[in-house]
Amino acid sequence: MEDKSGSGTQSRETAVMAASPPGQRHSSDDIMRGSARLDEANTLLEGADLAEGDERARFTVLERQTCLNLLGRHDIGRVAFTIEGDSAPTVLPVNYMLAGDAILFRSTLAGTIMRHGRGYASFQIDHFDEGLREGWSVLVSGRCRWIRDQGELSRLPRGRMPQPWASGPRDQVLRITLGRVSGRQVSHD
Helix, strand or coil: CCCCCCCCCCCHHHHHHHHCCCCCCCCCCCCCCCCCCCCCCCCCCCCCCCCCCCCCEEEEEECHHHHHHHHHHCCEEEEEECCCCCCCCEEEEEEEEEECCEEEEEECCCCHHHHHCCEEEEEEEEEEECCCCEEEEEEEEEEEEEECCHHHHHCCCHHHCCCCCCCCCCCEEEEEECCEEEEEEEEEC
16 A cells, blocks of 8 residues: 655555565676576477486375474474575574474574574474485474473473584573474385
């Protein structure tokens, strides 16, 4: 909605456009030659390098319990969250543990996750074998919050929480409550 008073307030459309991520960058030395976008009439260029399908490869959507089993067997994953004003998510590795319906991990009080990661976040673990062209991935999304209540902290399995690889004190605990849980696997027969 545009301001008719002439006070210079941006229209809603202009504000949305200004908040959109930047477009594709163009290089002055034309290193992107040949990568022009295709119009609808030319969805595939003749001679394009296409990956041939492997008829033995099988794509499987993993059941929730399988995803939880994989989450429970590993202790390194990635937390993804958006920092206000950034046009893309920030993704950081963490040492974690699965405890009931939550992912628990530690951070420093001044850490990036503590400052910006609280709210909605995603968490991912995966394993790939490039030689065999096989692998799996589990993705969780949910609410991330800082655990500050002493009663709740005392009930955490602190002795079982993995030791962070990063140096320095990591004495603050964050929790991502499992919301959506999904997983995919590519394997060969």
